[in-house]
Amino acid sequence: MNKQIAEVEKLTVRIGKKTVLNDIQVQLQKGESVVITGRNGSGKSTFLRCLAEVILPDQGSVEYSPEISREKIGFISDQISLFENFTVKQGIDFHSSVFRITDFDPTLINELKLNLNQKIKTLSAGERTLYHLSLILSQKPQILLVDEIIHVIDPFLREKFLEAIIDLISQLQTTVIMVNHTFSEIEKIPERVLLMENGQFIMDEKSEILGTKIKKIVSEKEIPKEIPCIFKKESSFFKEYFIYPFKEELRTKFPHDYKDLSLTEIIKAFIGDQYAKKRIP
């Protein structure tokens, strides 16, 4: 079941004097859903662009397994230009002829109630995203890259988008890589969470066990130094300590109320300044 689909080796990208991606090493498996998160400007989107082969790295490489041809990689971003002056219908026809698609599935387009004669540039952000998704779906993608798009879509279309992705995973075992820092609806989809900071991945965990590895203590007093705390949030009434890596024996050694966290809170803790500062060489 675990079949490697992409190998990223020593990937480095510089923009001007800034090293945006710094010697990244990571493997992606067939059918897995990954979310990449991190602070603004940490390099998430650049990494996704490298996977999409939209930009070329200064060093290193992204190697896909042989069955992944260019058209099996879908990339959704709000910065991609579609065929702006075409109508919805012309866009579909053009896309279908370029990729030799004979079985375009109009379900999503129909559900959106799009006017086929409307120009693509007049679509709303959400409509555009789902339109783009339906074009990509017709290519039967093996890899779907989604760049921070979920928060610009309204809740109704977001649900449609999620359902389409769930279909894709179960029908084609597509590998889905999302870049995100707002979670709520999507937080149950990713099986693996990658956290980026300064152009490197500083955390790579299965989401199933992430919740057992990080906890929160709310306390008025300082907690013992032996408890590994990655981030502390203070107010005049209480202090919140985020504990990582958490181990069960901490409960008996240092009895506290160790609270469970949602994915959003977990990510917030990791992005917390203190952790970031620690990692800057």
Added chain:
Amino acid sequence: MFRLNIDFSSPLPIYQQVIHLIKMEILSGRLKDGDRLPPIRELAKILKLNPNTVAKAYYTLEAEGIIESKRGSGNWVHTKKAKLDSLRKGMIEDEFRTFLESAFSLGAKKEDLKKLMARYLNDEQTNR
């Protein structure tokens, strides 16, 4: 069917929450022996979960002998009465333990809990 939500902030892995949810449906009688479970993809869409997570829950339930997977026709509830009874016993004990933990953390005393329990159980009986 499937009223419960899946909660990421629970320390329980999501697939185990799905297992729990299906067991609850079976024990409460909303899912009966011989009923068909929703296909993996449909349940994933209802709960907005990764289909792999739902599949993992179904495999585990099958290994536990609670559901049966028939090739090509989906997953079916297949639970013998003895199995159901032991499952019920286990889950009631779990719930009871959780209840006691939170009652004690509120400062409850054993005697008070006993009295309270007796009173509520009596009320239940007269209501039924």
